[in-house]
Amino acid sequence: MKSLPYFCRGEVVRGFGRGSKELGIPTANFPDSVVDNLPADISTGIYYGWACVGNGDVYKMVMSIGWNPYYKNTKKSMETHVIHKFKEDFYGEVLSVVLVGYIRPERSFNSLEALIAAINSDIEEAKMKLELPEHHKLKDDNFFTSTANSSSVLPAMPSPSTSQTIMNGH
Ligand code: ADP
Ligand code: MG
Numbered sequence: 001m002k003s004l005p006y007f008c009r010g011e012v013v014r015g016f017g018r019g020s021k022e023l024g025i026p027t028a029n030f031p032d033s034v035v036d037n038l039p040a041d042i043s044t045g046i047y048y049g050w051a052c053v054g055n056g057d058v059y060k061m062v063m064s065i066g067w068n069p070y071y072k073n074t075k076k077s078m079e080t081h082v083i084h085k086f087k088e089d090f091y092g093e094v095l096s097v098v099l100v101g102y103i104r105p106e107r108s109f110n111s112l113e114a115l116i117a118a119i120n121s122d123i124e125e126a127k128m129k130l131e132l133p134e135h136h137k138l139k140d141d142n143f144f145t146s147t148a149n150s151s152s153v154l155p156a157m158p159s160p161s162t163s164q165t166i167m168n169g170h
Contacts, residue, residue: 003039009096010034027079048126049100051082054093059084062126
């Protein structure tokens with residue numbers, strides 16, 4: 001997939017209550033605007049990558065890109081499970097992600113146990129693959145610290161001399 005790594009961000013919206021949280025695997029949903037911008041070569045299936053909520057730390061993630069039942073499977077959805085235990089839900093916050101690699105296509109399962117086992121194996125694969133140096137370095141990408149992601153904590157305006165230095169440094 002030539003579009004990988006793929007960076008995107010958007011507000012976390014409510015999903016369609018599949019009860020992911022009850023399975024112990026909550027998935028944060030992106031709005032349609034983010035899904036509609038996906039490059040055509042990013043096919044449906046399970047991906048691994050890095051994710052960050054608001055200005056928080058960057059964690060490993062697995063993402064399912066699939067057909068949204070709410071729209072009678074005519075529209076894609078993007079659901080991110082961040083591999084971290086959060087104290088609270090983060091609906092309405094900005095989720096920034098980079099899709100790094102592909103794990104497997106979408107598929108259906110005969111039982112809930114089989115589904116959970118598959119997701120847990122996806123999570124293990126994500127954890128392992130993201131340790132590869134070429135994947136791990138994306139964790140520190142400027143994308144996760146850029147101003148678009150931290151508009152609520154903008155630093156004070158630099159003094160003219162400082163900004164001159166910054167300009168010259170580029
Ligand atoms: P919904 O159908 O609204 O997406 P879920 O049961 O999938 O409901 O829960 C998703 C919500 O749980 C996210 O929008 C987020 O606010 C919260 N959440 C808490 N921990 C995580 C996590 N580790 N990964 C993703 N979402 C999480
Ligand atoms: Mg969800």
